[in-house]
Amino acid sequence: MRFRHPDGSVVHLAYCTNVHPAEDLEGVINQLDGCAAVVRKQLKVPVLGVGLWLANTLAERLANSPIALSRLARALDRNGLEVVTLNGFPYSGLRDRVVGKKVYQPDWTEPARLDYTLDLVKVLSELLPADAAYGSISTLPLAWRTPWSRSRDAQARQAFGKLDEHLARLETRTGRRIRVAVEPEPGCVLEMIGQATNWLSPYAVPARGAAGARGTQGARGGGGSRVGICLDTCHLAVQFEEPGRSFALLAEANVEIVKSQLSAALHVASPWDPAARELLAEFAEPKFLHQTREYGGPGVDDLDLVGELSGHASWRAHFHIPVHAPPRPPLTSTTDVLEESLRHLVGSAQPLTHHLESETYTWSVLPSPPKGREELAAGIAGELAWLRDRLVALGLTQL
Structure with missing residues (x-):
């Protein structure tokens, strides 16, 4: 889905296909012909954005086979789908019964992670619509x-450093601007916004007022840096990070938000309540890791460990809750953090990012999963409609 921001630039909204864990080309095409096509029809939009997740073996195949890549492109076209962003965080194994910490492997100390990301760069540079200002790839926060x-x-x-040099050469050679977004996540090397801004400082744009300054992304929204941050609103909420302060830290450090994943965490206001x-x-559930934090206190690495917390203050868990469908009371979700983040992201004179992605990959492990x-x-479609309504309320116009 595309939206026109009041500054004239286009803001893209997609849904992430890691909710469909196929790892071969045939499986991905079946997902596009099936679920993604149905979502587009339910929303009655001419073009639906999908944030593709491609496993490492498929990314390598697509990067080295024009025939395979053409098959994928034709599937996107016939279903009215477009790709401006990829999810490069999971490497493989989303079909496994237990994913857990395997999702962080290989990490950024291993050559396989760079190789995988470079394959994704090549694929995205070919799939990116001609009128898109840039393409984005989110990746894990180091390890x-x-x-x-x-x-x-x-x-x-x-x-x-090698990645940044490759992105620069690609842009010079092809004119295709691909940007990589590091995604802070609870439990990782970079889990807080402050940690991420410190690590990403070498890729900060020039200070405000200098040539190429932050905030001068222009009508097309190209951005100034090739490496920046992916702000996940679920992760932000789990850490009890206040959105206003987080966005201020990014602005002070001149670290750009390449992409934002819009999702809600599980909130337990009264953990002492039986x-x-x-x-x-x-x-x-055992498939995914659900890091849980206690307000003002420590945290644990999964929901089955919450007995180690005091329970004297509220908890938030890394469980992506559908934004339009809160859990049963007395549990809630952190849509308030999401809505405040959206105001910062796109509610000002210029958007802080032009790539928004709905990333609820947990449908299959909800207590009552879809049938x-x-x-x-x-x-x-319900999630995307909920997000669409809020973007329109912030002054964006659906295209």
Whole structure:
């Protein structure tokens, strides 16, 4: 879905296809012909954005096979779909019964992570619509927090240096601008906005007022840096990071928001309430990691460990809740953080990013998951409609 911002630039809204964990070309095309096509028809839009997730083996195939890439492009075209962003965080294995910490492997100290990202860069540069100002790829925040060291950090720095040089050469050679967005996540090396801005400072744009200053993205929204941040509103909420302060930190550091993933976390206002704890237990499933934080206190790495928390203050869990469908009371979700973040992202004179992505990948592990493709498509369409209404309320015009 496309929207015109009051400054004249186009803001893209997509849904992330990591909710469909196929890892081969045939499976991805079936998802596009099936669920994605149904979502577009339910929304009655001429073009629907999809944030493709491509497993490493498929990314390599597409990067090296014009025939395979052409098949994917034709599937997108016949279904009225476009791609301006890719999710390059998971490497593979989203079909596994237990994903857990495997989603952080390989990390940015390993050559395989850079190779995978470069394959995605090549694929996106070919799929990107001709009128898109840039393409974006979100990636993991270096690694899970342990083990980490100065030498591992230096390895990650070296990999990002190679990536940045590659992106610059690609833009010079083809005119295609591809940008990579590091996504802070609870439990990782970079889990807070302050940590991410410090690490990304070498890629900051010039200070306001200088040539190429922050905020001069222009009508097409190209942005100034090739490497920036992916702001996930679920992750922001889990860490109890206040949106206004977080956006201020990014502005002070001149680190650009390349992309934002719009999602809501699970919120437990009264963890001492037996009814809340009983409902919360329904979300403790084994496939994904659900890092949980206590306000003003420590955190644990999964929902089945919350007994280690004091329970004296509210909890938030890394469980992506459909933004238009809150959990049963007394549980809630952090749509308030999402809505405040949206005001910062696109509610000012110029948008802070032009790529927005709905990323609720947890449909299949909800206590009451959708039954079949039609229900899943209806849920995804419902989320996008909820987000659309809020973008329009902020002054954007749907195209």
